[in-house]
Amino acid sequence: MNRKGYINSFDRQLKAWDKDIAKLEKKAEKITRSLHERIESLKHQRDAAAARTSDLLHSSEDAWHEVKLGAENALSDLKKAFIKAKAKFD
Numbered sequence: 001m002n003r004k005g006y007i008n009s010f011d012r013q014l015k016a017w018d019k020d021i022a023k024l025e026k027k028a029e030k031i032t033r034s035l036h037e038r039i040e041s042l043k044h045q046r047d048a049a050a051a052r053t054s055d056l057l058h059s060s061e062d063a064w065h066e067v068k069l070g071a072e073n074a075l076s077d078l079k080k081a082f083i084k085a086k087a088k089f090d
Helices: 003-058 064-089
Strands: none
Touching: 003 064
16 A cells, blocks of 8 residues: 555544544433433432421321331332432443
């Protein structure tokens, strides 16, 4: 292969890699966006579970068991969501 042919081949390979790199960047953006959305969802669920702490503190003795059940459900849902999100990105 002569010099000009080699340079053209080299340039074509670089351009092909540029396309591959651009595809990887798009995938990375999509994954990053998805991860941020999941994290925000986890934060909202965590805040909802934290609100149950206040409910527990301010509930009457009679209502405490019902409030406790709601708090346990919120915590369980948060745990499941966290495990699912973590598995997605591990």
